[in-house]
Amino acid sequence: MTEKKKTTIVLFSGDYDKAMAAYIIANGATAYDHEVTIFHTFWGLNALRKDALVSVKKGFMEKMFGKMMPRGADKMELSKMNYLGMGPKLIKNVMKKHNAMPLPQLVEMAQEQDVKLIACTMTMDLLGLQKEELLNGIDYAGVAAYIGDAEEGNINLFI
């Protein structure tokens, strides 16, 4: 048995469309039998947020950040043509028509296919996000863990 190839993606963006591209590539790479890692940092962490409000102890700044950022993949904005939230509504309708998978389902499918979802702990602190607010079954790590995967990566992307 030859060793599995690896794909790693840094998801920095908190935009719905960019996250969708990242997760489509991740799911596609699993079909190629790759070991896939998505390292979520900064705004990309919002793709991992639970959509339910989780009550955790926070300071004022953390609370504000938590309120201003989208709670979960479904609430993320478009990088272009967001139009105060009308854009995402429109594109989700078009996606339904074309049978394209919405982002929350892409995330779910990635988890089912054992894509390693990592939350960057340093930026979690900056944005005031706590483990309880993020999806279950993900990993927590820093740059070294990412490099550990990426240095063996056949495909490494920053989105």
Next chain:
Amino acid sequence: MEIAKVLDAKGLACPMPIVKTKKAIGDISSGEVLEVHATDKGAKSDLTAWAKSGGHELMKDSEEDGVFKFWIKKA
């Protein structure tokens, strides 16, 4: 040609046809043939590249009324 399994991926958008094909090929044995039906216009390029990477043989493909059909022999 004997078909071990037929996968209907019609109407599905990227990346689902390839994800489902990968799952379906896991259900058959080496040397057996998987038949895939898809309507995604990228399906031909996708399945050709995927089969090549996995060492599977794309034995035949066809297109009729917007439906692409593929016969893949598992490596």
